[in-house]
Amino acid sequence: MRRRAALTALPLGGCAGIQSAADGAGRHAAIVGDLFTLFLWITGFFFLLVLLFLGWAILRRRSDGTAERGMAVTLAGWAGLITLGLFALTIASFFTDRWLAAASAGREPPLRLKVTAQQWWWQIEYLDPLPANRLRTANVIHLPAGRPVEISLAAEDVIHSFWVPNLAGKQDLIPGRTTDIQLLPTRVGRFRGQCAEFCGLQHAHMALDIIVEPAKDFAAWRTKALAPAPAPQTPQQKADYAYFMTHQCASCHAISGTPAQGTIGPDLTGVAGRLSLAAGTLPNNRAMLQGWIANPQTIKPGSRMPTIKMSGAELEAVTAYLETLS
Amino acid sequence: MTAAADLPRDGAELRGEALHARLSRTWDTPGDLYARLATVDHKIVGQRYIVTAFAFLLLGGVLALIMRTQLATPDSGLISADRYNQIFSMHGTTMMFLFAVPMGEAMAIYLIPLMLGTRNISFPRLNAFSYWVYLAGGIMIWVAFLLNVGPETGWFSYVPLAGPEYSAGKRTDFWAQMITFTEVSALATSVSLIASILKQRAPGMAIGRMPLFAWAMLVTSLMVVFAMPAVMLASSFLIADRLVGTQFYNPTEGGDALLWQHLFWFFGHPEVYIIFIPGLGFVSQITETFCRRPVFAYPVMVLAMVSIGLLAFGLWVHHMFATGLPRVGYSFYTAASMMIALPSGLQIFCWIATMWLGRPRFDAPLLWVLAFIVTFVMGGLTGVMVASVPLDLQLHDTYFIVAHFHYVLIGGMVFPLLGAITYWFPKITGRLMHEPLGKATVALGFVGFHTAFFPMHVTGILGMPRRVYTYPAGMGWDTLNLVSSIGAFLFAAAILLFVLNILWSLRRGRPAGPDPWAAPTLEWATSSPPAPYNFPHIPVVTGHAPLWDEPGDLPVMTGLRVDDRELLLTTVMDADPEGREASALPSIWPLIAAIATTILFIGSIFTPWAVVWGAIPAAAALIAWFWPKSGDVPPEPVIE
């Protein structure tokens, strides 16, 4: 399977990437990649036939009295060939559909998530029968390699589309309906997904990070993420914490284990450990975080996070507090 | 009261210069402003339509260049998110609704009566009305765009994003009402074309001898009649939701966001074939003329176009493969979407076979056909790829799809169109276009197009979604986007060359006689440009290629009146002469009705009462339009 993917890769050069459908890192993407290779060969073959026929028609030496009957027979043959080709492709497509549906069968029970999309960020919930084990985060998904994942998809406002090309095809999130998608990551690494249905002003900046890690690392991450945020220790930290909790931040954002329980904006528990900020718009480091908090409207104009006037010290306080949340 | 036998008619007694003088007096459009506004001559309306549609092509193209400039580099700050979203929405809207469909209709309005051997289109006033309504709708949406109230949710405007909560203001309302304008306009013209093609063909032009362009326009027009009501319904529901708070698309109150998608795409998929089938007609006519033989396997060509027209209505869910509808239903649409490749593939074979069997002359129009074949086949094959559900779930809403549809739309419609304009330019204007420049334009256009759009296949596979105003650096998309942008400018340069060629040729092109290409169809049997009455006598047709079947003078049928506008009607299947029909005189009422309709439509963007109060002037204009003619009608002898 790897080699066949490489055959497609040859003409395309660098098609590895963290957001590439040609670089399958999950069972579903790999199956679709194989189907694409098949389609490419068969359609390429037909295209070549057309080009050859066209070239010959242009370049041939004309002799008089060319038989039209021969051409009629060729037409019938061409119709038959097309029909066969389309049949082959349709049947291949149907079988691929079945294989995709069965990709997760016979394995351990799937990890269940719920993703709710809003303008312009992703809310991720790890479902669990025990409420104490339910984890909520935003814009990042950690997954254990080799275990099937079943994600239930919902939309809060408009239609979005959940797409992680390295892992699987996309699925729309439609208000008023629940859709779902199955994943089965097979390769450890970091990948990027992006909203693939135009959803308004900042559709271009609605991405998410997917981190596929070995099962042990995933379990460790999950335990850490379920723990409440570390309490402030030093007086400076306590002041930063107090500022965060008594101003606008806490009215929209939630941090587990604190009075901040807003659901309008992304959950910020563990934000310091994330790879990116603002749904994949910025890399996560202190300078970017501070710049984002200071003026989100210049970075992601129209996003629902307002630009709040703060003094330098207040901005420092908020940034410092968020940096403790890893 | 004049006896029928005393009426002046064309024939043995009245020929040549004298006939020309009498007929011109009856059919001509004088040069004053009132006459030009009131004209119902299909050639004048057709030229207006062609020029207007071409202007929208250029406007839409400028928007494309702005987008490509923004996307040439990652994280570009050239254009704001809101402006970019308006630009891509206007680009799609302009190209699909204001250029592509109207241009096919426009060429048909000009060519079909000439190709069929009749004096005017049926329903000439309705045709004129269609143009004014189209012009009004196009101006409205562009003025809205320039005033920052242009649509911002894409050319297919999904709800709930386009609904009252998430699309503030009147932007989407202007868009939805523009749909009403263009769909009324398209329906009006299509009705006229269907009637013309079925009832006004020259005697002897049985339906199996009709030019393939006429078949293409018959299929297209019937598709318009069946497809447009779906989008009218969809946009009316949207207007109602936004203006008076209905719940059609509100899931909380029993509506459905997917209702919009079903209704829109039920129209939207036939729409792309409505755009594409006239292109097939152009290709057939050009291939026939420049290979100096009729297209191979005429019945197969006709059946292919008819089956495309029928099949196109059964494919629409392939635009919705990612919405989570039941999988067993999807399989049906995969099969249907694959199936439609068969008639297209057969047509490609037939055109190439025509070249094989004929003696091709590789002038610019035929070169555009070659460009069409290569490009459209690639687009069709990527279409076969995305007909498969698993593949589509990776490729949908990415730049791969952008590549696919530009390949089929530009390859399948614009290339044939540019060839068609080059081909029929001498008929319309009396002068030939500059041939070497034309060849250079094909070459530049072909190279530019593929440079621009081929990399997009790769960009899409590498993960770049559509409709993004910018993209991050380092994803592997940077160089590909830069190449695409360069290609876009090359393609634009080719279009510019084409426009310059037209402007130059209007003044300095080599004068063309009636038939510079030695073509077979009837429009080449009359002068270039045609006289206002098209043909001095109605030609009679004995085969598929009248001018090749009867070298020398065409047999004609005489006896139509010259002092009044009169057409010959023939039967649907065999084109036996059946009767005479009075053809409408020039009238200002189509323009006035169009103005009243425009006021009604634009008013209803702001208040529902406009529908009520606006109906009054519209009704008054229609009453004046249909007011019966008075005066004596002399008895006519019955035709056996």
Next chain:
Amino acid sequence: MVPTRIDAHRMALAEASGFRPQPDRRIDWFESNAYEIGQGQQLYDQFNCSTCHANGGGDIGPALMDSAWTYGGRIDQIAASIRDGRPNGMPAFRDTLTEQQIWQIAGYVRSMSGNVARDAASSRGDTMANTEPLTRIRQEPVTVAGRVDRSATR
């Protein structure tokens, strides 16, 4: 703030000395800009104003779509009510919302009584049907303590 006789006297003195108060440009902006009103509509839902005010009909809190305004029904007065809170249960949102967000909500509240530009209001939200379409409702005058406040009528 209800103008009192002392305020009126001060205003007259100020005007006599050449002072011309500038109208707050925000008033017209937030009452005629569809985007701001649309954002206000979403914020009204997200910050649970309907818990007390329902969808304008009032519940625990007063109705917002009628003509009776205890603390003033001009948009800047509504914004002040949101910002500073009011006795008997209206919380202060000055630490929860930014100034722009407060004005956006105030603009939406004004649209509930038909006091915004007709083509800027949004007919409904994607929610349960709750009022007449806001694009079609009749404009309610603003009355404070029984007297019509003409400065608040659009």
